[in-house]
Amino acid sequence: MASIAIITGATGGLGQEFVREMLKENIDEIWAVARNEEKLGRLKEQFGDKLRTVKCDLSKADDLAELNDLINAEKPDIRLLINNAGIGDMGVSSEFSAEKISKTVDLNCKAVCLLCNYTIPFMSKGARILNISSASSFQPVPYINLYAASKVFVRSYTRSLNVELKRKGIICTAVCPGWIDTDMLNKEYKGKPVKFPGLVSPNRVAVQALRDSSKGKDMSVCTLFVKYEHFLSKILPQKVLMKIWMYGIRDYV
Numbered sequence: 454m455a456s457i458a459i460i461t462g463a464t465g466g467l468g469q470e471f472v473r474e475m476l477k478e479n480i481d482e483i484w485a486v487a488r489n490e491e492k493l494g495r496l497k498e499q500f501g502d503k504l505r506t507v508k509c510d511l512s513k514a515d516d517l518a519e520l521n522d523l524i525n526a527e528k529p530d531i532r533l534l535i536n537n538a539g540i541g542d543m544g545v546s547s548e549f550s551a552e553k554i555s556k557t558v559d560l561n562c563k564a565v566c567l568l569c570n571y572t573i574p575f576m577s578k579g580a581r582i583l584n585i586s587s588a589s590s591f592q593p594v595p596y597i598n599l600y601a602a603s604k605v606f607v608r609s610y611t612r613s614l615n616v617e618l619k620r621k622g623i624i625c626t627a628v629c630p631g632w633i634d635t636d637m638l639n640k641e642y643k644g645k646p647v648k649f650p651g652l653v654s655p656n657r658v659a660v661q662a663l664r665d666s667s668k669g670k671d672m673s674v675c676t677l678f679v680k681y682e683h684f685l686s687k688i689l690p691q692k693v694l695m696k697i698w699m700y701g702i703r704d705y706v
């Protein structure tokens with residue numbers, strides 16, 4: 454039985470770094486999941502035979518069912534699941550279309566739960582699940598409202614799941630990075646460069662997340678800067694935290 458790791462959003466900034474790091478591990482195959490076939494093809498060229506590309510739109514029920522069928526047909530020994538694919542937009546959330554809201558919730562929340570449920574029957578003691586949340590889950594975040602709320606869901610869901618799966622010896626870690634230097638971030642606004650305090654490389658986040666999960670942590674917080682933000686979110690009222698946030702984005706809204 455092949456031992457595998459499943460990484461969603463594997464063609465993106467953070468996902469690729471998870472692939473890179475997992476290739477160093479003793480694992481037979483890495484299933485790289487994303488929508489864009491060209492990007493998946495390039496990933497395969499870059500990382501080679503151990504990589505298996507799986508084209509799947511995780512916000513679509515039919516695609517998710519196909520992925521479930523594939524898992525059930527192959528019955529692999531799943532050592533690692535990384536629910537990394539995620540989307541988010543800045544903006545006034547009351548103006549978001551029904552489609553945007555559905556896609557965000559379906560990908561960021563629903564697909565995470567379903568993929569956990571599809572893979573857990575094929576996991577044994579020592580297997581790990583990493584669900585990518587965000588530092589935006591530490592407090593309400595106006596103008597990234599929907600995204601941040603979806604990441605609160607991921608963090609809460611993952612930590613509870615970790616408790617539920619203790620008896621099976623499966624570890625679940627909610628990864629809560631701050632700003633990561635990937636294509637997800639709009640680097641310019643009205644022709645001016647946008648500042649992202651505490652911006653880190655995706656490789657740093659991936660390495661720390663894998664290290665924390667292998668230590669059995671239910672949360673991974675990378676960098677002192679984000680640890681400090683996490684600490685502040687525990688001691689300051691949320692109204693104050695939102696005021697600080699609004700001051701930080703005053704040039705953009």
Ligand SMILES: NC(=O)c1ccc[n+]([C@@H]2O[C@H](COP(=O)([O-])OP(=O)(O)OC[C@H]3O[C@@H](n4cnc5c(N)ncnc54)[C@H](OP(=O)(O)O)[C@@H]3O)[C@@H](O)[C@H]2O)c1
Nearest residue numbers: 462464465466467487488489510511539587632633635637
């Ligand atoms: N960047 C940050 O500052 C930051 C901070 C905290 C947390 N995060 C989280 O980190 C994770 C990775 O983000 P990133 O910055 O690496 O983003 P990214 O560079 O935009 O990559 C996103 C990845 O998700 C895939 N994807 C998007 N929609 C999908 C769908 N419907 N079905 C399947 N795959 C889909 C994309 O590939 P295709 O387009 O080919 O499908 C791509 O591989 C996300 O969960 C994000 O919320 C990011």
